[in-house]
Amino acid sequence: MDKTFDALLARMHELRDLGGVIGLASWDRETYLPTRAHEARSHQLSTLHGIQHERLVDPRLGELLAWASDAPRLTPDQRAMARVLTQERDRAVKLPRTLVKALAEAQSQGLQAWREAREERRFARFQHALSRLLALRREQADAYGHGGERYDALLDEYEPGMRVARLGPVLASLRDTLIRLVGALQAAPRQVPELFQGRRFDTEAQWRVSLRMLGDMGFELDSGRQDKSIHPFSSGLHPTDVRLTTDLDEHSLEGLFSTLHEGGHGLYEQGFQPAHHRTPLANAPSMGLHESQSRLWENLVGRGRPFWTHYFPLLRDAFSEGLTGVALDGFLAAINRVTPSFIRTAADEVTYNLHIVLRYELELLLIRDELPLDELPAAWNERMRRFLGITPPDDLQGVLQDIHWAWGEFGYFPTYALGNLYSASIYAAARRALPGLEEGIARGELRPLRDWLRDHVHAEGYRLPAEELVREVTGQGLTDVDFLAYLQSKFGALYGVTL
Amino acid sequence: MDKTFDALLARMHELRDLGGVIGLASWDRETYLPTRAHEARSHQLSTLHGIQHERLVDPRLGELLAWASDAPRLTPDQRAMARVLTQERDRAVKLPRTLVKALAEAQSQGLQAWREAREERRFARFQHALSRLLALRREQADAYGHGGERYDALLDEYEPGMRVARLGPVLASLRDTLIRLVGALQAAPRQVPELFQGRRFDTEAQWRVSLRMLGDMGFELDSGRQDKSIHPFSSGLHPTDVRLTTDLDEHSLEGLFSTLHEGGHGLYEQGFQPAHHRTPLANAPSMGLHESQSRLWENLVGRGRPFWTHYFPLLRDAFSEGLTGVALDGFLAAINRVTPSFIRTAADEVTYNLHIVLRYELELLLIRDELPLDELPAAWNERMRRFLGITPPDDLQGVLQDIHWAWGEFGYFPTYALGNLYSASIYAAARRALPGLEEGIARGELRPLRDWLRDHVHAEGYRLPAEELVREVTGQGLTDVDFLAYLQSKFGALYGVTL
Structure with a gap:
C-alpha cells in the first residue's frame, strides 16, 4: 500500500x-x-x-x-x-476539449472586444463577445454539474464548497448595512480632507520602506522576493519561493498598502508546512481565504492606529518633504477616507464591498440568463445610484472598468468580499487569542500575529474547506458581524458618529 | 503527408x-x-x-x-x-534508464568529492569518484556506439561529427606551434607590464558601458537582457528571449570582455531565422561553433586596435580615475599580455589553447583507460612544465581547478579550442568579404560584422554539421592556420618579434 x-x-x-x-x-x-x-x-x-x-x-x-x-x-x-x-x-x-478550446478563443476575443469597447467608451462594442463567454460558461457549469444553480458550479472553482444559497443572504445583509453606513458617514458633521494631492514621495525610499515592512511582517526574503511590475501580484512557486510585485508611484503612497496586501498573500504561501510541500495540501482552500490574509495585513493591520504609531515616524524620516505638515492623526484619517467612487480598485474599506455586491448580483443574473445583455449598463448604473448615490459618466467608469468579465471570469468577484469578511473574523479571533496584540503592533512587533496566523491558518493548508477552517479558527463560519463591527467602530470614531 | x-x-x-x-x-x-x-x-x-x-x-x-x-x-x-x-x-x-540514474548519482558524488578535495588541496580525495564517473562514461560511449574510439561517442554530444582522428592531429600541430610561440614571446626583448593592479573601476559605470557595447554589437535588448550572476553565462530561451549574465568586479575590466563573450553567444541565439524558431534547426550545430562566436567578439574584435580606437575614449570618460595615465597603446598591450599561468579561465589568447590540449590529451588517455588515475596529477604537472614551463604548486592550481571532470564531463574541453580556431577562420573570411571592416569597427560600426555573421553563420542554424558550415563560410574546414596567423601577426607586433 x-x-x-x-x-x-x-x-x-x-x-x-x-x-x-x-x-x-x-x-x-x-x-x-x-x-x-x-x-x-x-x-x-x-x-x-x-x-x-x-x-x-x-x-x-x-x-x-x-x-x-x-x-x-x-x-x-x-x-x-x-x-x-x-x-x-x-x-x-x-471539461470537454472542444469547450476548453472554444473558451480560450472566446477569452481572447473577449479581451480584444473589451479593449476596443474601452477605447470607444461604449459597452455595445463588447456585448457580442460577452454573450459568447456567458454561453460557454453556462455550458461549463453544466459540464461540471450543479443542483439547478449554474453559478454554484462556477463559484466552486474559486471558493470550493460555497453556494449561492449560503452566500446570497450574507451579501444582501452586508449590502443593506453598508448602504446605511455610507449614508451616515456622508452626513457626518466631521469630514476627512484629501491629503496627498500634489505631494511627492521618492520611489527609491518607498521601495526601502516596503522591504522593511515585509521583513518586519515576517515575510522571509530568503524564501521569496519583491520585484516591480505594472500590476502588483503575488505568486507562490513553492513555499520557499514566493514572489511579490509592486508598482510604486511617486505621487502616492498606495504602493505601501499594495506591498502589505501582497505580503499578506505571501505569508500564506510561505506558511504551508514542510510535510505538505509539493502536495495539493500546500494550497489555500479558497481564493476568499487567501484574500482574507492580504486584506488583514493591508487594512485591519495596515490602516490601523497601532501600525502607524510605530511606522509613521519612520515614514516621516523617509519622506520628510512629502509629509510636510502632516501628523499621525491627519495621516490616519487620510488613509481611511470614505468616498463613494466609480472605480472598484480605488475604493475605500466601507464602499469596496458594495462594488463587489453589485458585480455579484449582476453576474448571477447574467449566468441565470435573467438579464438581457443590452440592459447591463443600465442595471449597473442603477445599482451604483442605489448603493453609492453616484452615476458613472460613461461605461469606462462603469460596466467596462474591470477585466474579469472580458476574460470570462464569473464567480470570482465574491471572493473579494469573502476575503474582507473572513479577514475581520480572523483578526478578531487573533485579538482574543493574543492579549496585547495591538500594543505590540504599536511597538513594531508584527511577528506574533504572523506566527499565530501561520499556526492556525497557513499551516493547515487545504486540509479543510475554507468555511470549516474559519469556523475552527474563529468559532463561527461566514458572517458579516465582525466586519461590520470593525467598520462601525473604526469609521464611527474617525467621522465622529455612531454607526 | x-x-x-x-x-x-x-x-x-x-x-x-x-x-x-x-x-x-x-x-x-x-x-x-x-x-x-x-x-x-x-x-x-x-x-x-x-x-x-x-x-x-x-x-x-x-x-x-x-x-x-x-x-x-x-x-x-x-x-x-x-x-x-x-x-x-x-x-x-x-541510454538505459539505469545508466542515467547511476550517472546522476555519480555526478552528485563527484561534485561533492571534488569540493572536498579542493578544500584539502589533495587530488587523492577525488580519485575514487572520478574513477566511477569514467567507468560510467565509458559505458555510455559503448551504449551510443563507436568505431573503436570511445572518446568519439562522447565528443559527438558536444561537437557532432567531430572525431579523434580528425581533431587529434590539428590539436597536436597547434600545441607544438604554441609551445614555440610562448617561448619566443617570453624571450622577446620587449615585455608588457601589468597595468590594472590596484586600480578601481566603478561597477555601475562598467554596467552602462557593457550595455552600450551590447547595443552597438547589435544584440537586441528587446529580444534579450543582461543580468548579474556569479559565473557569467548565456542562455537562449528562444531567439526573442536571449539572456546574458555578467559578473562585474571593481578591481578589473574583465567583465567587459565577458560581456563581449556572452554577447557573441547571444547574437548567435538571436540570429536563427524565424522559419526555424521552435524547431531543432534553431540551434548551433556544435558547441565549438557556438564558442567561435563568443571568442570572435571577445578576442578577434574585442582585444583589437580597431575596436578600442573607438571605445577607449568612451572608457576614459567612464573611468577617468581608474585609467589615469593610461593611453590607448598601453591599454591594448595590457589587455593582450601573454603570461604562462596555472588557471585556464584566466589565460591569455596564446597560452589558452595549451590548457585545452593538456586536458584533451589527458581525458583521451583516461577514457581509453591508458592512464592510471593515481598518476593523473603528475601527468598534468608534467604537461604544464612541457607546454608552459611552469609547475602548479598544488592540485588546486592543477588538476582540481576545473569543475568539468567533477561533473563527469569528458569531450567538452576540445570545443573551447575548436571555438578559437573557427573564430579566426570565420573572422578572416569576414575581413575578406567586407572590405573596410576594421576601419568601420574603428568608427564604432559593429553592425556590418553582425549582419554578415547572421547571414552566413547564425541564420543557417543546424542545417549543416559545424565543419561543413565552416567550410561553406570560409572555404576550408577545421584548421589552425588562420588562428596561428592571427596570433603571429598580433603578438609579434606587440612584443616586437617575428613569430
Whole structure:
C-alpha cells in the first residue's frame, strides 16, 4: 500500500512542480521578459498547461485516486491530499476539449472586444463577445454539474464548497448595512480632507520602506522576493519561493498598502508546512481565504492606529518633504477616507464591498440568463445610484472598468468580499487569542500575529474547506458581524458618529 | 503527408518550449532565485527534464521521424529538422534508464568529492569518484556506439561529427606551434607590464558601458537582457528571449570582455531565422561553433586596435580615475599580455589553447583507460612544465581547478579550442568579404560584422554539421592556420618579434 501511495505522491509532486514552473514563467512575463518574447512565452505556457492537463486527466492517476478514496490505512493528511486532487481532476475530466478550446478563443476575443469597447467608451462594442463567454460558461457549469444553480458550479472553482444559497443572504445583509453606513458617514458633521494631492514621495525610499515592512511582517526574503511590475501580484512557486510585485508611484503612497496586501498573500504561501510541500495540501482552500490574509495585513493591520504609531515616524524620516505638515492623526484619517467612487480598485474599506455586491448580483443574473445583455449598463448604473448615490459618466467608469468579465471570469468577484469578511473574523479571533496584540503592533512587533496566523491558518493548508477552517479558527463560519463591527467602530470614531 | 509533418512539427515545438522553460528555470536559479529555494528548483528542473526525456523517447515520435526519413516531398529544411531530432532521440533511446540514474548519482558524488578535495588541496580525495564517473562514461560511449574510439561517442554530444582522428592531429600541430610561440614571446626583448593592479573601476559605470557595447554589437535588448550572476553565462530561451549574465568586479575590466563573450553567444541565439524558431534547426550545430562566436567578439574584435580606437575614449570618460595615465597603446598591450599561468579561465589568447590540449590529451588517455588515475596529477604537472614551463604548486592550481571532470564531463574541453580556431577562420573570411571592416569597427560600426555573421553563420542554424558550415563560410574546414596567423601577426607586433 505504501508503494501505491508513493506512486500517487510522485504524481502529486510532478503536478506541483509543473505548477511552480508555470508560476515562474508567468511571473517572469510580468517582470523581466524581453518585450519581443511575449509570443514565445505564450507558446511555452500553453505547452506547460497542455502537459499539466494531460497529466491530470491521465487514467492511471484516476485509478490511483480511486484506490486512495477507500484505502484503509492512509493518514488523515494523505486522505486530504487525495481528496483535493480528486476534486481538481474531476473538474478537468468533465471539461470537454472542444469547450476548453472554444473558451480560450472566446477569452481572447473577449479581451480584444473589451479593449476596443474601452477605447470607444461604449459597452455595445463588447456585448457580442460577452454573450459568447456567458454561453460557454453556462455550458461549463453544466459540464461540471450543479443542483439547478449554474453559478454554484462556477463559484466552486474559486471558493470550493460555497453556494449561492449560503452566500446570497450574507451579501444582501452586508449590502443593506453598508448602504446605511455610507449614508451616515456622508452626513457626518466631521469630514476627512484629501491629503496627498500634489505631494511627492521618492520611489527609491518607498521601495526601502516596503522591504522593511515585509521583513518586519515576517515575510522571509530568503524564501521569496519583491520585484516591480505594472500590476502588483503575488505568486507562490513553492513555499520557499514566493514572489511579490509592486508598482510604486511617486505621487502616492498606495504602493505601501499594495506591498502589505501582497505580503499578506505571501505569508500564506510561505506558511504551508514542510510535510505538505509539493502536495495539493500546500494550497489555500479558497481564493476568499487567501484574500482574507492580504486584506488583514493591508487594512485591519495596515490602516490601523497601532501600525502607524510605530511606522509613521519612520515614514516621516523617509519622506520628510512629502509629509510636510502632516501628523499621525491627519495621516490616519487620510488613509481611511470614505468616498463613494466609480472605480472598484480605488475604493475605500466601507464602499469596496458594495462594488463587489453589485458585480455579484449582476453576474448571477447574467449566468441565470435573467438579464438581457443590452440592459447591463443600465442595471449597473442603477445599482451604483442605489448603493453609492453616484452615476458613472460613461461605461469606462462603469460596466467596462474591470477585466474579469472580458476574460470570462464569473464567480470570482465574491471572493473579494469573502476575503474582507473572513479577514475581520480572523483578526478578531487573533485579538482574543493574543492579549496585547495591538500594543505590540504599536511597538513594531508584527511577528506574533504572523506566527499565530501561520499556526492556525497557513499551516493547515487545504486540509479543510475554507468555511470549516474559519469556523475552527474563529468559532463561527461566514458572517458579516465582525466586519461590520470593525467598520462601525473604526469609521464611527474617525467621522465622529455612531454607526 | 502535410498533416503527418504537422504532427511531427507539433512535437518539435513542444520539445523546444520545454527546453526554453528549462532554460528559464536554470537562468532564474543563477539570477533571482531566493536562497532557500534551491531544493525546490532542483525538483522542478528534474521534473521538466523527466518530461522532456519521456517526450523524446516516445515511440510515436520515433514513428514520425522514421516516416520523415524517407518521405519524398519534404523540403530540405524539413528533412534537416527531422535528421537533427533523430540524432538527439537516438542518443536518448540508447541510454538505459539505469545508466542515467547511476550517472546522476555519480555526478552528485563527484561534485561533492571534488569540493572536498579542493578544500584539502589533495587530488587523492577525488580519485575514487572520478574513477566511477569514467567507468560510467565509458559505458555510455559503448551504449551510443563507436568505431573503436570511445572518446568519439562522447565528443559527438558536444561537437557532432567531430572525431579523434580528425581533431587529434590539428590539436597536436597547434600545441607544438604554441609551445614555440610562448617561448619566443617570453624571450622577446620587449615585455608588457601589468597595468590594472590596484586600480578601481566603478561597477555601475562598467554596467552602462557593457550595455552600450551590447547595443552597438547589435544584440537586441528587446529580444534579450543582461543580468548579474556569479559565473557569467548565456542562455537562449528562444531567439526573442536571449539572456546574458555578467559578473562585474571593481578591481578589473574583465567583465567587459565577458560581456563581449556572452554577447557573441547571444547574437548567435538571436540570429536563427524565424522559419526555424521552435524547431531543432534553431540551434548551433556544435558547441565549438557556438564558442567561435563568443571568442570572435571577445578576442578577434574585442582585444583589437580597431575596436578600442573607438571605445577607449568612451572608457576614459567612464573611468577617468581608474585609467589615469593610461593611453590607448598601453591599454591594448595590457589587455593582450601573454603570461604562462596555472588557471585556464584566466589565460591569455596564446597560452589558452595549451590548457585545452593538456586536458584533451589527458581525458583521451583516461577514457581509453591508458592512464592510471593515481598518476593523473603528475601527468598534468608534467604537461604544464612541457607546454608552459611552469609547475602548479598544488592540485588546486592543477588538476582540481576545473569543475568539468567533477561533473563527469569528458569531450567538452576540445570545443573551447575548436571555438578559437573557427573564430579566426570565420573572422578572416569576414575581413575578406567586407572590405573596410576594421576601419568601420574603428568608427564604432559593429553592425556590418553582425549582419554578415547572421547571414552566413547564425541564420543557417543546424542545417549543416559545424565543419561543413565552416567550410561553406570560409572555404576550408577545421584548421589552425588562420588562428596561428592571427596570433603571429598580433603578438609579434606587440612584443616586437617575428613569430
